[in-house]
Amino acid sequence: xxxxxxxxxxxxxxxxxxxxxxDVSLSIRSGEFFTLLGSSGCGKTxxxxxxxxxxxxxxxxxxxxxxxxxxVPAHRRNTGMxxxxxxxFPHLTVTQNIAYGLKARGLPRAEVDRRVGRMxxxxxxxxxxxxxxxxxxxxxxxxxxxxxxxxxxxxVLLMDEPLSNLDAEMRVHLxxxxxxxxxxxxVTTIYVTHDQExxxxxxxxxxxxxxxxxxxxxxxxxxxxxxxxxxVAGFIGESNFLPARRAGExxxxxxxxxxxxxxxxLAVPASRLxxxxxxxxxxxxxxxxxxxxxxxxxxxxxxxxxxxxSMRQVLxxxxxxxxVALALSQPGAVATAPGAALxxxxxxxxxxxxxxxxxx
Ligand SMILES: Nc1ncnc2c1ncn2[C@@H]1O[C@H](COP(=O)(O)OP(=O)(O)OP(=O)(O)O)[C@@H](O)[C@H]1O
Ligand SMILES: [Mg+2]
Numbered sequence: 001x002x003x004x005x006x007x008x009x010x011x012x013x014x015x016x017x018x019x020x021x022x023d024v025s026l027s028i029r030s031g032e033f034f035t036l037l038g039s040s041g042c043g044k045t046x047x048x049x050x051x052x053x054x055x056x057x058x059x060x061x062x063x064x065x066x067x068x069x070x071x072v073p074a075h076r077r078n079t080g081m082x083x084x085x086x087x088x089f090p091h092l093t094v095t096q097n098i099a100y101g102l103k104a105r106g107l108p109r110a111e112v113d114r115r116v117g118r119m120x121x122x123x124x125x126x127x128x129x130x131x132x133x134x135x136x137x138x139x140x141x142x143x144x145x146x147x148x149x150x151x152x153x154x155x156v157l158l159m160d161e162p163l164s165n166l167d168a169e170m171r172v173h174l175x176x177x178x179x180x181x182x183x184x185x186x187v188t189t190i191y192v193t194h195d196q197e198x199x200x201x202x203x204x205x206x207x208x209x210x211x212x213x214x215x216x217x218x219x220x221x222x223x224x225x226x227x228x229x230x231x232v233a234g235f236i237g238e239s240n241f242l243p244a245r246r247a248g249e250x251x252x253x254x255x256x257x258x259x260x261x262x263x264x265x266l267a268v269p270a271s272r273l274x275x276x277x278x279x280x281x282x283x284x285x286x287x288x289x290x291x292x293x294x295x296x297x298x299x300x301x302x303x304x305x306x307x308x309x310s311m312r313q314v315l316x317x318x319x320x321x322x323x324v325a326l327a328l329s330q331p332g333a334v335a336t337a338p339g340a341a342l343x344x345x346x347x348x349x350x351x352x353x354x355x356x357x358x359x360x
Contacts, residue, residue, distance in 0.1 A: 011060030139166055
């Protein structure tokens, strides 16, 4: 199947005075599953619509491979599109819906049948081939949209929140199918979502967007474990943010000592310091916090929330600061009573220190 890299160069899109996409540059590899992730209004759809050719950028260019496509109209860019409001034809059957784009391109009947047949198999829609959209579930309808986008053998597949109208269970199920289908056909994919879990589980790489700009670009592992800014640390997954003062220079092992609000001492690898100065905020995940009785370091258990598989402990660590710890439930574990003095630890590699003033 033909597919291509996509390069976005210094792209901006303004609506009047408002800058919706602000000087974005990206290189998406051939065959890559690339996700634009960000909260509502950050410019994801706008950027995707420029790549699709539905919107003209204010500045910058878009290339498929080494070919600039800015002057190529949308219907000639050979993109497959799965947009939220890109409805399927209600009066056509599943087969006819999938075949539509191929017939419009004048492909011979035998070729249309072959490709539609393969698509029905791949999306497991074969049993519903003769049904009309209203006789399908939401998830099945969305699979028809997906099949229709992919059957034309696009150079690039563009998807804008394709799962957002489905219930939670169907979202997770279809997510797996989208990934499997994309892997099988190997088409370069740009996927838009505001759902971080979806982005983490689907993507080869993610661009986290904020106010029209890219805040961080990396693999799911990098985005989750090595947030470059405090915004990313807070936006992706849950994070503790504990104010702390830098308490010295890095030791021989490259660990910088910090004294957190209320007194606990924590060490952070020098490579995980973001910014300069004395006042920092230490960011770390609840599941990286270890809580142990005895040899207390100033933490007092305020509350335990049992959630079946996991257990959350909220600790008062002094100075009004709190730390949340998350652990898998263990058989026979005895809940600690609120008010107990405890020790909490976080391995240095799990902490990122963001400077309070002048940091990212
Ligand atoms: N045609 C338009 N005219 C004026 N402003 C627009 C237009 N289209 C989008 N915007 C603005 O540009 C910004 C980015 O919009 P966009 O649709 O790209 O956001 P998004 O990241 O896709 O958000 P969501 O997650 O809600 O879909 C928003 O503030 C929006 O109001
Ligand atoms: Mg959008």
